[in-house]
Amino acid sequence: MFHASARGPQTRGPRRRLPSLGPRLLPPRTDDSREPLYEPESGLLLSPPRRLLEPGTNGGQVVDFNEAIRQAEQRVGDPIGVSEWLPITQDRITAFGGLTLDFDPHHIDPQQAAHGPFGEAVAHGFMVLSLLTHFLYEVSAELGFTQNVNYGFDRVRFLAPVPVGSQIRGEFILNSVRPRGDGAILGFGVRVRRDPDVEVLAADWLVLVLP
DSSP states (O other), X not given: OOOHHHHOSOOOOSOOOOOOOOOOOOOOOOSXXXXXXXXXXXXXXXXXXXXXXXXXXXXXXXXXXXXXXXXXXXXXXXXXXXXXXXXXXXXXXXXXXXXXXXOOHHHHOHHHHTTSTTSSOBOOHHHHHHTHHHHHHHHOGGXXXXXXXXXXXXXXXXXXXXXTTOEEEEXXXXXXXXXETTEEEEEEEEEEEETTTEEEEEEEEEEEEEO
């Protein structure tokens, strides 16, 4: 999404037909692999990794919630981890545009985007923001929480564009642990970088954890 000033006045032409985002038939699993299933051509995730569907463990042991809170309190101020690099493809951007109804050509039309402010198609800012959940899953298993709810953000800044073909990853610091009802709110300082070392997003993210 762009501000109106970035678009400038324009006359809308016929709506472009987007690639089909309908359901796909998934090939059956023939093993007990924990790896996620990806579509080979687009790199889109078709089924989640098994680890996202299983109870959280720490070192192979089921984690007691109160003990997990105590351990988290001792780690306030510490880095939690850095995720793996994630390729940002045009297919991923187009799929996000279809799900959110944000059909801005700066994102989904590479030919028109080539004449735009960035000279190429770029990812939606909210797409990058939404990937924080994926990045946090990759680094937070050791915290041991199994019931996590997105509570909101105290601060979000989009610092640089993410062009098609970039790779991005998330870096997390645990800033705070605050009791909330039967659970607690974890405050994470988040930085998203694109390769090689360009900071594209900074946020203070709040995650509610529950027993």
